[in-house]
Amino acid sequence: MVLRQFKHKASFWGVAVVLLSLLCFSQSSAAAQAPWYWWQSTLTGKQICRQNSPGEGWQQLAQPYLDARCQRPKP
Numbered sequence: 503m504v505l506r507q508f509k510h511k512a513s514f515w516g517v518a519v520v521l522l523s524l525l526c527f528s529q530s531s532a533a534a535q536a537p538w539y540w541w542q543s544t545l546t547g548k549q550i551c552r553q554n555s556p557g558e559g560w561q562q563l564a565q566p567y568l569d570a571r572c573q574r575p576k577p
Contacts, residue, residue, distance in 0.1 A: 537566030537576050 536553045540563040543549075549563070550556065551572035566576040 535568075537568070538570055538572050539563060539566055540572050 538551055538553050540549050541552055541556055541560045542563055544559050544561055551567070551570060555562070568574040568576050
């Protein structure tokens with residue numbers, strides 16, 4: 503039995519919690535990166551590349567990109 507390898511049941515549960523935590527974190531790290539977009543100011547027309555909205559007064563342009571320079575279009 504697995505419990506016989508440990509001197510105390512508490513150490514078994516400690517190891518179980520650590521393994522479960524590692525499993526959870528490994529699954530969350532497999533998530534895909536958010537796409538990048540060109541954003542254009544409605545006041546000045548200036549364009550910037552960001553993953554999220556810079557705030558009010560900015561309009562998202564259509565195509566998503568894979569990189570922070572908005573040079574590689576997302577397939």
